Amino acid sequence: MSFQDIEAGRPFSSRRGLMNGKQDPTQAVAAGIFQINTAVSTFQRLVNTLGTPKDTPDLREKLHKTRLHIGQLVKDTSAKLKQASDIDHHAEVNASKKIADAKLAKDFQAVLKEFQKAQRLAAERETAYTPFVPQAVLPSSYTASEVDVGSDKSPEQRALLVESRRQEVLFLDNEIAFNEAIIEEREQGIQEIQQQIGEVNEIFKDLAVLVHEQGAMIDDIGSNIENSHAATAQAKSQLAKASKTQRSNSSLTCLLLVIFGIVLLIVIIVLAA
Amino acid sequence: MGILYALVGRGSVVLAEFSGTTTNASAIARQILEKTPGNNDMHVSYSQDRYIFHVKRTDGLTVLCMADDTAGRRIPFAFLEDIHQKFVRTYGRAVHSAQPYGMNEEFSRILSQQMEYYSSDPNADRINRLKGEMSQVRNVMIENIDKVLDRGDRLELLVDKTANMQGNTFRFRKQARRFRSTVWWRNVKLTIALIVVLLVIVYVVLAFVCHGPALPSCF
Numbered sequence: 001m002s003f004q005d006i007e008a009g010r011p012f013s014s015r016r017g018l019m020n021g022k023q024d025p026t027q028a029v030a031a032g033i034f035q036i037n038t039a040v041s042t043f044q045r046l047v048n049t050l051g052t053p054k055d056t057p058d059l060r061e062k063l064h065k066t067r068l069h070i071g072q073l074v075k076d077t078s079a080k081l082k083q084a085s086d087i088d089h090h091a092e093v094n095a096s097k098k099i100a101d102a103k104l105a106k107d108f109q110a111v112l113k114e115f116q117k118a119q120r121l122a123a124e125r126e127t128a129y130t131p132f133v134p135q136a137v138l139p140s141s142y143t144a145s146e147v148d149v150g151s152d153k154s155p156e157q158r159a160l161l162v163e164s165r166r167q168e169v170l171f172l173d174n175e176i177a178f179n180e181a182i183i184e185e186r187e188q189g190i191q192e193i194q195q196q197i198g199e200v201n202e203i204f205k206d207l208a209v210l211v212h213e214q215g216a217m218i219d220d221i222g223s224n225i226e227n228s229h230a231a232t233a234q235a236k237s238q239l240a241k242a243s244k245t246q247r248s249n250s251s252l253t254c255l256l257l258v259i260f261g262i263v264l265l266i267v268i269i270v271l272a273a
Numbered sequence: 274m275g276i277l278y279a280l281v282g283r284g285s286v287v288l289a290e291f292s293g294t295t296t297n298a299s300a301i302a303r304q305i306l307e308k309t310p311g312n313n314d315m316h317v318s319y320s321q322d323r324y325i326f327h328v329k330r331t332d333g334l335t336v337l338c339m340a341d342d343t344a345g346r347r348i349p350f351a352f353l354e355d356i357h358q359k360f361v362r363t364y365g366r367a368v369h370s371a372q373p374y375g376m377n378e379e380f381s382r383i384l385s386q387q388m389e390y391y392s393s394d395p396n397a398d399r400i401n402r403l404k405g406e407m408s409q410v411r412n413v414m415i416e417n418i419d420k421v422l423d424r425g426d427r428l429e430l431l432v433d434k435t436a437n438m439q440g441n442t443f444r445f446r447k448q449a450r451r452f453r454s455t456v457w458w459r460n461v462k463l464t465i466a467l468i469v470v471l472l473v474i475v476y477v478v479l480a481f482v483c484h485g486p487a488l489p490s491c492f
Contacts, residue, residue: 171313178316185345189400196407203414210421217428224435231442238449245456252463259470 026084026097029104032077036111039070044118050125063122070115081108117154124161128168275392276352277324278339279384281360281376282306283368289360289376291384298339301326306335318346329353334360334368338388348398352391359383 046063084101278298280290285306292298305319305326312333319326320342327349328337336353361368363383364376395401483491 171315174315174317178318181318181346182350185347186400189347189398189404193400193403193407196404196411200407200411200414203411203418207414207418207421210418210425214421214425214428217425217432220432221428221435224432224439228435228439228442231439231446235442235446235449238446238453242449242453242456245453245460249456249460249463252460252467256463256467256470259467259474263474 026101026104028080029077029084029101029108032073032080033104033107033111036070036073036077036108036115039066039073040111040115040118042066043070043115043122047118047122047125050122060126067119067122074112074115077108081105121154121157128161128164275344276338276340276349276388278302279352279356279388280337281356281380281384282335282337283333283371284312284335286371286373287377288368288371288374289380289384290374291381291388293385293388296339298324298326302337302339305337309335316350325349327353329357331357332361336360344392347400348391351398352387355391356384356387359387 043063043066046059046066049059050063081104085105277294278290278292278296280299280302281288285303287303287306290299290302301321305328309315309317309328309330313330314332315328315330317328319328323342324339325342325344326337326339327346328335329350330336334357336357338349338352338356340349360376360380363380364371391397395405479488479491480486483489
């Protein structure tokens with residue numbers, strides 16, 4: 001009786017626990033996968049709008065929020081899936097439940113793969129285009145498709161993207177060639193200006209040499225004139241002295257003539273007497 | 274010469290054009306407009322014989338000009354930029370809905386003026402203006418060198434003349450000194466002569482007073 005009582009108590013408790021734990025995680029995983037599917041569809045629709053006239057900063061912001069939301073959903077659903085898998089391994093459950101859990105896991109993987117694909121496409125287009133372009137720079141254009149056939153259109157969109165990228169590279173190459181030609185021509189003009197400035201520099205150096213030599217000449221002229229001035233002053237003083245001596249000579253000559261006159265007069269008077 | 278032909282168009286529609294000479298530039302320009310499809314901004318240059326067609330498209334409006342190959346690229350594209358700004362400022366939004374040759378009657382005069390300006394005025398390009406100014410500075414400095422050389426020649430003449438003057442003044446001083454010496458010696462000789470004559474007179478007077486040439490009575 002005691003043995004039967006113990007055995008009867010445990011199976012009952014175990015059965016009730018299994019029932020509660022098993023149903024909640026599985027249903028939660030299914031609901032999570034459904035929400036992720038819905039969010040990824042919305043995300044793909046937003047991604048298809050990139051590169052069209054509807055591409056606006058608001059769209060970019062919405063795209064960002066949707067991506068964050070999907071990330072959160074993926075995290076929650078992954079946790080619940082792990083919980084369900086643990087319960088499957090610990091307890092004895094029937095095969096139909098295991099098969100259902102495996103199917104949910106497979107669905108979850110598929111949804112994740114689709115989300116990654118959409119995310120990569122979004123990244124490519126976000127770098128290829130900018131919102132609010134005033135006009136379409138690239139000649140190739142395509143209309144946004146609202147139908148959710150991302151996997152089918154992916155090769156076509158990728159080919160269009162490659163073509164757009166090639167056109168853009170050609171355009172940039174043309175711009176680079178044009179700017180290089182302009183820069184080369186400007187460099188040539190600046191080279192000529194530099195050459196002329198070099199010539200003017202040479203002319204200034206020659207002018208400095210000439211002016212310096214002429215400075216020496218002017219110094220010679222100055223010294224010559226000073227020497228001439230000094231010599232002339234000395235000659236002037238010599239001539240002044242000579243003039244004074246000559247005046248004295250005149251006086252002496254007169255005196256001698258007067259004396260001779262007197263002597264001659266006396267001789268005549270004596271002879272006459 | 275510089276820019277010979279100019280054209281403003283939208284797509285393949287010509288809105289205004291002006292040709293400075295009688296050439297087939299108009300036909301070639303239309304071919305270029307049709308050969309460059311699309312609506313993207315671009316700068317390209319096509320060469321034809323000795324002339325180059327420069328094309329610039331911005332905001333759907335195409336400006337084109339033909340220049341000879343010596344004009345380079347900087348001045349023609351500055352011209353295209355200037356024409357584009359004038360055209361957009363003058364006509365604004367009407368550009369996108371205008372009829373062919375709708376602006377030709379009045380804008381071709383502006384095209385002509387700007388072609389003349391960018392072809393012959395050195396101020397149209399800052400580098401050319403600077404080149405012209407450096408040429409002027411160089412010419413002025415060459416003139417300065419010539420003037421300084423002339424000044425050098427005249428300074429050399431002046432050095433020679435002042436050297437001559439210095440030599441002459443040295444010679445003048447020497448002759449003045451010699452003249453003074455001559456006059457001084459003559460003065461000395463006259464003084465000595467005067468003294469001798471006075472002594473002779475005194476002797477004669479004493480001879481008379483002392484009654485004899487040997488002066489016997491006085492001693």
